Amino acid sequence: MPVSKDKQTGLWKVDISGGVNPVTGKRRGYTKRNIKTRREALALEPLLRVQKFGEEGVTLDLLYTLTQEDDRMNHCRSTYLNTQASYYKKHFEGYFKEAQIDKITHREIETFRQTLIDQGLAPSTINRLMAQLSKLFNTAVKHGFRSDNPCTVLRKLAESPNKMNYWTVEEFNTFMSLFEVSEYPYQLFFKVAFSTGMRKGELLGLTWEDVDFNRQTIQVNKTLVRNPNGELALNPPKTKAGYRSITIHNSLTKELRAWKEKQHQLLAPFCEDPETLQVFQFIPEPLNEFRVKYAYDKVMKRTNKLKKIRIHDFRHSHVALLIENGEDPYVIKERLGHASIKTTYNTYGHLYPNRQQSLSDKLDGLF
Structure with a gap:
């Protein structure tokens, strides 16, 4: 795993590989040690890959992992974390698998929302999903992966009151x-x-x-x-x-x-x-x-x-x-x-x- 705890110091480290040097044939690797928290290490990993090996940057998977770490640090309830995990796997993980997070604009976000509408999801459900996506991009802004949140441009969909069902x-x-x-x-x-x-x-x-x-x-x-x-x-x-x-x-x-x-x-x-x-x-x-x-x-x-x-x-x-x-x-x-x-x-x-x-x-x- 690229992010792990250093057994000698008890601190965290990032150990990344950039493949093989085409000239020397030797493995290209870089290790950053003495990182205080796992969250910091996770945030540092994609930046180091870009800086050291010129790799493409942040993925939505990373943003989700960092956001979950923040939620756990803030003592969010397990039911909330479970719901967020379910939403992510069902609606976000596949769609944004190859996405370049720093290149996404509000137009791509609007296109994604349209796919949710086409699935026949209720406006209230779509608004909840978009709120979660916006939260992931807030994490990107927080860690300096991009300067803005592309979700903030979109307004919420109008929601009609739910019909209440009950029995006599x-x-x-x-x-x-x-x-x-x-x-x-x-x-x-x-x-x-x-x-x-x-x-x-x-x-x-x-x-x-x-x-x-x-x-x-x-x-x-x-x-x-x-x-x-x-x-x-x-x-x-x-x-x-x-x-x-x-x-x-x-x-x-x-x-x-x-x-x-x-x-x-x-x-x-x-x-x-x-x-x-x-x-x-x-x-x-x-x-x-x-x-x-x-x-x-x-x-x-x-x-x-x-x-x-x-x-x-x-x-x-x-x-x-x-x-x-x-x-x-x-x-x-x-x-x-x-x-x-x-x-x-x-x-x-x-x-x-x-x-x-x-x-x-x-x-x-x-x-």
Whole structure:
């Protein structure tokens, strides 16, 4: 590897090769030592190749590597890093493989964006991808690989509001009726999702330590995520508002208690402390998002009477249920873990057909 740690000094070094000298037949090489950080070494490598061997300069791969290093230094969440990695491999890596970064203008960037449009991607998705690309070129400017960012000339595409999908209580009950007895843990997963508005990762991160049967509450304090290396990990909520206590109704409390007893009989031989089991776990392996998605798709194939919604839309369905029953917006904000009521109103205000004006009046002067 051209960039590695020097075992003698503990510092980083760049060891590059320029092929064979056509006159002497000897290998052309150059080593730069005593570099303080890996990030500095990675940034120095392409410059040395240009200076010493006249090679072409920076690649988008290098910009991506440097940007990821910066994000890790800034303690960005693994979910964010994972998403950025997925976007890069799918949309940028192949297209810009042979690109000369210092030669790209806003015209090439606009042409690239048009390829995304031609793929039928939503404007909101394209805007997110272009924001990531702009971030890569900001890295190029930061390290002196070019003097400007060609993405800044382009304006964002106009985004139309997303249509919010959700189920009514009747539709949800139809969905519940489709499960087989052996699929009960998944059925319970979706029942809690509909009843609490919790996110998928929060539900998967839920353990029995978080369920208080006496107070009939669920404490949300972690979320199950998948790291870029594919491993599952428990992360804290993104914001302080993400830490919250959600009240659950009597019948759900009884159902969870009964499932806990049955689950402990099934899995007690496989764990030291049953309290640390995932609430919806039913095999020794942790329940993950892929198993839940597979189970959901399998159940939905059993009917053509229901519109298919995303698993995240169970959260929207919960809010629609609360609004239909006249729940206060501030209570909804607390249950969802939103940082502000403005977020709740901006997202769900259109679902308040009879209370739109009064809710607007409440918000006056708050922000």
